[in-house]
Amino acid sequence: MPQRGPLKLEEFQQQYKQFFLNSIAAFKAPAPKNLKSAKEHHSSEDIRIGARVRPLLEGEEENGAIASVVAHSDAGSIDVHELRQKVNFKPGINSGSFHLDKVYGPAEDSEVLYQDLFKPLVKWAWDGGVSTLFAYGQTGSGKTYSVNDMERLAATELMSGVLGGKRDVYICVFELIGNASYDLLNDHRSISVLEDSFGETQLVGAVEQQPTSAEELLALIEKSMAFRKTAPTVKNDTSSRSHAICRIRIVNKEFPDLPDGVLYVVDLAGSEMAGDIKDHSNDRMKETRDINVSLSILKDCIRGRALVDGMGSKKNKAHIPFRSSVLTKVLKNVFDVKSERTSKTAVLACVKPNLRDISATKNTLRYAELLRVDVPTPKLATFDGNSPRTWNNEKLREWIEKNSGSPSISSSDLAPIETGTQLLRLPKAEFISRCQKTPGITAEHARTFYDKLWKIHIDSRATASRNTDGESQATSGTATPAIPTTPFKERLRPGMFVRLDWSHLGEEHNIAMIMCPEFAFENPPAGQEEKEKSYLCARISPAILHDAYNLNIEPLLTVPLSRMASEVFMEFDSATRYYYHMLP
Ligand SMILES: Nc1ncnc2c1ncn2[C@@H]1O[C@H](COP(=O)(O)OP(=O)(O)OP(=O)(O)O)[C@@H](O)[C@H]1O
Known part of the structure; x- marks a missing residue:
């Protein structure tokens, strides 16, 4: 019977199910667009982006769910199909493909995923590096399921001694809800995320436990999960509404002075689409917005880090907004380009196979594709025996x-x-x-x-x-020497920060930015030329964020050269719009 008017979506999907399945079977994915030469570009070795398609669950199949996502593990691609009703009410199909580093289909079990994606991270942390696994995706897509399996397999590997060498393992599990953080191993007590004077992020008030066997380690992880905040969402009755971070610190007993290895496993809060949150309370809407903002900042940080790693020596020029959310602040040593430690990261985008969730699936895979940054393959510089x-x-x-x-x-x-x-x-x-x-x-x-x-x-x-x-001196022809060993008073310039030798200003208020010489715009009064040279300077003052500073243009200070004690190095963070101290 030809269709004369629009059908309800569910009815339409059931009526044209066979047409849809036949179209999927006939689909041939086009070659990826903008494929750059593998010789010149490659995705970052230290950041691997994978996706996992979970199977249809029993209840879903009974309710007539239609699988519309096809994973091609060999090709590292996922095809996504959408059944649509054309203007003439006939069925049509929209298909697309996403390309990632690793792809796992519904039939692949967690062991394959562990060997491929997570085991190298566990070994890296065991050897003293920093590793992070992020699980990301729509609520109910299998993040917690995958993370639990990864933790179980890692716990066995970490505690069984197969990795060699003597290590102590410490665990700390906490969750982030908006800007607040709670210890999941200590009765959900509130903790603070602060940066210490060495620039290290500290979890003040968090309790670390030291398990001595895989069973103890897993029992601690299980205990922490029981405390995790859950609230019902439309998609998943026990959806996690917080980012849960499990930090495993590995102390090398043979070389205790070496930096500890750190393994982070981050089960990110479920992302929800606008349609799913329309019936929420204001608090829940705000919570969802906070989650989506923090996921967006995380994306910028992961991409930024991959680009920085790919840019090599230009890394100091890159900006990674890790201070813009608590989540990325906690993971400072993963993202901070000034950290000398190499970190390895894996992201697992989890998706449901259901046709009904296809928009969310496309969003998740689009996000994952964005995280995968092609970087130029480094060309080995001309051989130099001293480098x-x-x-x-x-x-x-x-x-x-x-x-x-x-x-x-x-x-x-x-x-x-x-x-x-x-x-x-x-x-x-x-x-x-x-x-x-x-x-x-x-x-x-x-x-x-x-x-x-x-x-x-x-x-x-x-x-x-x-x-x-x-x-650069030779080419710019500037008379100002750029070598840092030159006394700072001989290379004063607008924008330079200086510490002032004026005790009445106080420790925290005695830094200023040079704007211009005192008489840059007018002639000095008669007799004034003979006096010492002075500069108009803008003072900086502590901001509400820890270690952050504001620049105060008014009132300007007139500072004689003799009152300038030393140069201070500060950087502007455009995300928070504050200045922070940095090392020269
Ligand atoms: N690979 C898989 N194989 C079999 N079942 C799975 C798989 N992945 C997920 N599931 C099942 O799917 C359901 C939802 O998974 P899970 O709770 O892990 O989702 P989630 O993404 O963590 O959701 P939320 O963000 O809301 O917490 C669970 O019942 C889980 O057992």
């Missing part, structure tokens, strides 16, 4: 054999495939344990060799930056 960053594996191995003392460290144990840059990125504990695979190499010997490699690297960077400064 490890320019060494390919062959040159690096030659150098190791000749320079690692007696007995010499086996280069095939220390750097079987790595280039100089890759070896420099290894966590120190991993470097030492690789050296110790050579018989007769002590930890002391390995440490000294690590320091030797790093000394050459740092010297080569200092030389390069001196050369660059020299070049």
Whole structure:
């Protein structure tokens, strides 16, 4: 019977189910658009973006749900199909494909996902690095299910001793709701996220537990989940309305002075679409908006970090707005480009297969695709014997054999495939344990060799930056020397921050930004030329955020040169619109 008027969506989907399934079977995905040459571009090695399509659940199948998402694990792509009613009331199909680093279909179990995506992160943290797994997706898409399985498998690996070496494991689990944070291992007590004077994020008031077996570790994770705030949403009756963060800190007992490994597992709050929140209370609407804003900032941070890693030496020029949300502030050492530690990140976008949820699925996959940043494949710079960053594996191995003392460290144990840059990125504990695979190499010997490699690297960077400064001076022809060793009073310029030697201003208020010389716009009064040179300066004052400062244009201070004590380095964060101290 030809259709004469519009059908209700559910009826329409059921009536044309077979047409839809046939169209899906006949669909051939087009080649991805804008595919850049693999030689010139690659997705970041340290940030892997994957997606998992969960199976249709029993109840969903009984209710006539239609699977409309097809995962192609080999090709790393997911096809998404939408059944639509044309203007003439006939059925049509809209299909599209998303391309990610890894894709897992409904038939693939969590073990495959663990081996592929999460196990390398667990090993990285065990070796002293920073690793993070994010699970993201619509409510009810399987985030908690996947995260629980990853934690279970990781707990067994971390506590069974198979990873080698002696470590103590500490766990802390907390949740973030808006700007508030709560300890999930300590009766849901409130905790504070603060940055200390070393720039490290501290969870003040959070309790860390030290499990001694996989069972204890899992029991703690389970206990924490019971405290997690849940409230019913339209899509999932026990939807998580908070970001839950499980932080596992791994202390290397053999080298306690080395930085601890950190493994974060972040079960992000379910994202909801406008249609799903229309019946919510104002509080719930605000909560949902906060969640969506924090997910958007997280996206900027993950993309920013991938771009920075891909840009290499230009990294100080990039801005990553990690201070803009509590979630990304907590994960500062994952995103802060000034942190010398290399971090590895995996994102798992979880989606439902149902036709009914296709819009949310497309949003999730679009978000995941945005996180996957193609970066230029680094070209190895011209070989320089004094710069490890320019060494390919062959040159690096030659150098190791000749320079690692007696007995010499086996280069095939220390750097079987790595280039100089890759070896420099290894966590120190991993470097030492690789050296110790050579018989007769002590930890002391390995440490000294690590320091030797790093000394050459740092010297080569200092030389390069001196050369660059020299070049920029020569090309700009400016008389102002750019080398930091020049006394700051000889290179004053508008925008420079200086600490003032005026005790009455107080510790926190004695920094100012130079605007211009005192008589930049008018002639000095007669006799004034003879006096000491002064500058108009704008003072900065502490803001409400910790360690943040405001710039006060009014009233300007007139500061004589003799009252300027030292240069201060500050950076402007456009997201919070505050200034922060930074290292020179
Ligand atoms: N891969 C899977 N295999 C079988 N069942 C799954 C799978 N993934 C999820 N499920 C089931 O789907 C339902 C929803 O999953 P889950 O609670 O993990 O969703 P969620 O994304 O964490 O939702 P929310 O954000 O609302 O907490 C659960 O009943 C879970 O057991």
